[in-house]
Amino acid sequence: MKQLPIVNSPTLTCTLPVSGKKIKYRPFVIKEQKALMLAQQSEDADAINETIADVILSCTGGTLVYEEAPTADISYFFLQLRIASVGPESRFSIQCKSCEHMVPVELDMSTINVDMSKSSNVVMITDSIGMELRYPTIKDAFDVDKYDPNERNTKMLISLITKIFDADSVYDVADYPDSVLEEWLMALNDEQVDHIQKFVDNIPELSHNLEFTCPQCSTKQSRLLEGLHTFFRIGNDSRQS
Numbered sequence: 001m002k003q004l005p006i007v008n009s010p011t012l013t014c015t016l017p018v019s020g021k022k023i024k025y026r027p028f029v030i031k032e033q034k035a036l037m038l039a040q041q042s043e044d045a046d047a048i049n050e051t052i053a054d055v056i057l058s059c060t061g062g063t064l065v066y067e068e069a070p071t072a073d074i075s076y077f078f079l080q081l082r083i084a085s086v087g088p089e090s091r092f093s094i095q096c097k098s099c100e101h102m103v104p105v106e107l108d109m110s111t112i113n114v115d116m117s118k119s120s121n122v123v124m125i126t127d128s129i130g131m132e133l134r135y136p137t138i139k140d141a142f143d144v145d146k147y148d149p150n151e152r153n154t155k156m157l158i159s160l161i162t163k164i165f166d167a168d169s170v171y172d173v174a175d176y177p178d179s180v181l182e183e184w185l186m187a188l189n190d191e192q193v194d195h196i197q198k199f200v201d202n203i204p205e206l207s208h209n210l211e212f213t214c215p216q217c218s219t220k221q222s223r224l225l226e227g228l229h230t231f232f233r234i235g236n237d238s239r240q241s
């Protein structure tokens, strides 16, 4: 038996919004699309994460690792992968807040972006003392569950700080044990902590404000679509009409 000819996929490029990394990828194939749909039907978060991770790894030739990239980069990349593989249009239903009617909506996914305008990974705590942080990855989100709920926020924050600096020096946090960093954070006042909270509140994420009018009761409303799992669900719910 002669080997069947190998069908190559096109190679596409995508620039990740948070890290700025350029990723080469191919669209997903039918086998992978089926795996994604099965994961979606299972409604099991672990199965969904695992399948998305596998598909991203295969489609990027191992260059984009799900757990290691900032969450917004993964959400954005997965959306581009979906667009390249099955197209930008998505049709799904949203429940009306007023009469509970299921409203069919259409969304052009190519219009959705990660807004980086409010985000900054450098936080000034005083006029001269500041810190540099990294944006959380999916692995960080998993790690949060390991911590005691009372110290979760502090532990998470410590894991995100990469540098502390003042007018004269830069302090690499890798050189300091967590206990020293924790003590340093605990010595900050409310106002100083607010600056850090701003970083947390503005961690970039893939989001889109969808506006629609219910055909049943004419109520004009909007819904904020945000995060990988939301867009994953919408991408797979797409009904052909």
Ligand SMILES: [Zn+2]
Binding pocket: 096, 097, 098, 099, 100, 101, 214, 215, 216, 217, 218, 219
């Ligand atoms: Zn309605």
